Amino acid sequence: MTELSMTQSAHPKVGTTGADAEKRLKARYRAEKRFRAYGLVSIAIALLFLAVLLASIIAKGASAFTQTFIELPVTFDAETIDPDGSREHSALSAADYRTLINAALEKKFPEIAGDRTAKRDVQRLVSQGAELELRKMVLADPKIIGTSAEIWLPASSAADQVLKGNAAHDESSGLSEGALAKLDLLKAAGTLKRRFNTYLFTNGDSRQPELAGLIGAVVGSFYSLAITIALSFPLGVAAAVYLEEFASKNRWTDLIEVNINNLAAVPSIVFGLLALEIFLNVLGLPRSAPLVGGLALTLVSLPTIIISARVALKAVPPWIREAAQGLGASRQQMVMHHVLPLAMPGILTGTIIAMARAIGESAPLLMIGMVAFVVDIPATPVDPATALPVQVYLWAASPERAFVERTSAAILVLLACLAVMNATAIYLRKKFERRW
Amino acid sequence: MISEAQSTTPASRPASDAVKMRATGANVYYGEKHALKEVNLEIKSHEVTALIGPSGCGKSTFLRCLNRMNDLIEGARVTGEILLDGHDIYDKDLDVVHLRARVGMVFQKPNPFPKSIYDNIAYGPRIHGLAKSGPDLDEIVISSLERAGLYAEVKDRLNEPGTGLSGGQQQRLCIARAIAVSPEVILMDEPCSALDPIATAKVEELIDELRENFTIVIVTHSMQQAARVSQRTAFFHLGELVEVGATEKIFTNPQHKLTQGYITGRFG
Known part of the structure; x- marks a missing residue:
């Protein structure tokens, strides 16, 4: 064998110089270039899909951030609003503002007087939210009763969709020929205007797409996430510190470690079922509440936080521990003064990644009833609420055309939340990063 | 205290016989591995004791027994008796935090x-x-830095990170950090192996000065260093203490064949 290999290595064909060697060298460089090309192609494909995704969501969702308003000559008729003249809050808020709008429409289009069909057609151009607008104005300032003014009121979603071009200009839009004709008239007269859609950010969910807003879901998500952070961060870090720094390595800690790693891979809906059984059925906590949602999301994110915190603790160089203990620091002092502060950037990054996952999680929330139609904005974590991803799911399942653009808008808001959280993660990591 | 009385005598005095630490029948096991076998060794007060020997001979293991740093290693087990001023440091009642301060x-x-x-x-x-x-605290910090011979170099940047110093300065910073808690014994585990010759010379000079106030045990791979800084030398081989004696004697007239072979560079 030795003899053979010696003769081979002495052979000119396997030397490091000569034409053959040059050929091999070129082949090596070609292989390297190919390898880099594979990498570039995969990054390009990933970027392409991301761009397509974002472009389609933005294209669909951007129009939801504006809303059409119609200018109408409204008379705040004292007889209609407050026939008793008491100006009581209860009387003012119970008044029939629809009549004011109908009167304003008749004033705008005198030709519809007496024609019930034409009246109904025109009324469908104005949102039911217009009544709420008028009520808000009256309650804010009862002195306007008896006056009249040109007021911008929200258009119905059908009219809005036609004007935005999302719906065809025919009866499939939900508006009759007559209504569409009036809409064109309004447009020509310049009494239509697209404004920023504040309802999207100030209203809770609604059956009327033009009035539906995200704030209820945002608040629900916020409460859930706050509870998740408050519970999973200290629990997860404490568990990681104990397992990494204090627990002796034996069969039990091995078993715990394997189980935590397995839990991280469990589908989140399973945690939802667990939360349903324990928090709702056994402990009797309120259904659909962000409190329970936060508890369910804590279950989902704990394994991730524990694992990332353990990795961060492991990454602290051993000589830091030796230095501290060599000076006579107790184990706890070593951990609290040195190891934990040095591991903190990694722990924070892991935590925020877990939180980013939690905010986008919908399956466990479905199980504990946070999927209900909730109009009121939750005031406390025990009020019924939905969360952003669940709101996306609810709107996506709604038949009204105007919910299509709102679904995309909700996704954009969710993505914006995620982007902010990830930016925070990077900022925190940079801020606390230390070199050694 | 005896040690204080002695510290007033010049450094060049003959080696005192006061025993600071004494190991009797010390064994260390790392799991199944018997890393240190039946070591009997006395560390004398205000002396530098050098532990030498080839890699894996147990000298660092022995050093780490003296302040129970082996406790940190999973599966390490120590038997035998190690006394500090006559008290067993592996005694259950002894506070390891207190031990490491001493x-x-x-x-x-x-x-x-x-x-x-x-x-x-x-x-x-x-x-x-x-x-x-x-x-x-300022006083402790400044005097520790002064005793480690570092104060002049860093006095204008006490608030800058310690990791920004050069390797030799960092090591003297670590020595200053160790003496800041006023220990009685300082263990040094190859303190110069990561340093250049100039930084090494400074640290060696420092070790010689520190002998006046502290008892020092140093593990070193450099026989020249052992010869330069220590008064007593212990030679370890394969987990056993082969020979111990005055440094001069070990280097000029070793009693054991293994010691002779090692210091003349025949193995190791």
Whole structure:
């Protein structure tokens, strides 16, 4: 064998110089270039899909951030609003503002007087939210009763969709020929205007797409996430510190470690079922509440936080521990003064990644009833609420055309939340990063 | 205390016979591995004792027994008796935190905390409650840096990170950090192996000065270093203590064939 290999290595064909060697060298460089090309192609494909995704969501969702308003000559008729003249809050808020709008429409289009069909057609151009607008104005300032003014009121979603071009200009839009004709008239007269859609950010969910807003879901998500952070961060870090720094390595800690790693891979809906059984059925906590949602999301994110915190603790160089203990620091002092502060950037990054996952999680929330139609904005974590991803799911399942653009808008808001959280993660990591 | 009385005598005095630490029948096992076998060794007060021997001979293991740093290693087991001033340091009642305050340690790789120079030195005194912040602590920090021969170099940048110093300065910072808690014994585990010759010379000079106030045990791979800094030398081989005696005697007239072979460079 030795003899053979010696003769081979002495052979000119396997030397490091000569034409053959040059050929091999070129082949090596070609292989390297190919390898880099594979990498570039995969990054390009990933970027392409991301761009397509974002472009389609933005294209669909951007129009939801504006809303059409119609200018109408409204008379705040004292007889209609407050026939008793008491100006009581209860009387003012119970008044029939629809009549004011109908009167304003008749004033705008005198030709519809007496024609019930034409009246109904025109009324469908104005949102039911217009009544709420008028009520808000009256309650804010009862002195306007008896006056009249040109007021911008929200258009119905059908009219809005036609004007935005999302719906065809025919009866499939939900508006009759007559209504569409009036809409064109309004447009020509310049009494239509697209404004920023504040309802999207100030209203809770609604059956009327033009009035539906995200704030209820945002608040629900916020409460859930706050509870998740408050519970999973200290629990997860404490568990990681104990397992990494204090627990002796034996069969039990091995078993715990394997189980935590397995839990991280469990589908989140399973945690939802667990939360349903324990928090709702056994402990009797309120259904659909962000409190329970936060508890369910804590279950989902704990394994991730524990694992990332353990990795961060492991990454602290051993000589830091030796230095501290060599000076006579107790184990706890070593951990609290040195190891934990040095591991903190990694722990924070892991935590925020877990939180980013939690905010986008919908399956466990479905199980504990946070999927209900909730109009009121939750005031406390025990009020019924939905969360952003669940709101996306609810709107996506709604038949009204105007919910299509709102679904995309909700996704954009969710993505914006995620982007902010990830930016925070990077900022925190940079801020606390230390070199050694 | 005896040690204080002795510290007033010149450094060049003949080796005293006061025993600071004594190991009797010390064994260390790492799991199944018998890393240190039946070591009997006396560490004398105000002397530098050098532990030499080829890699894996157990010298660092022995050193780490002296302040129970082996406790940190999973599966390590120590038997036998190691006394500090006549008290067993492996006694159940002994507080290991207190022990490590009395027996400090300097490591192979300079390992300052990623904190300021000031906080590096102040950390030990703070956790042992030797001084609260303020003038008392300032005094400890400054005197420790002075005794480590580092003060002149860093006095204008006490608030800068200790990790920004050069390797040799970092090691002297670690020595200053160790002496800030006023230990009685300082263990040094190859303190110069990561340093250049100039930095090494400074640290060696420092070791010689520190002998006046502390008892020092140093592990070294450099026989020249052992010869330069120590008064007594112990030669370890394959986990056993082969020979121990006055440094001069070990290097000029070793009794054991293995010692002779090692110091003349035939193996190791």
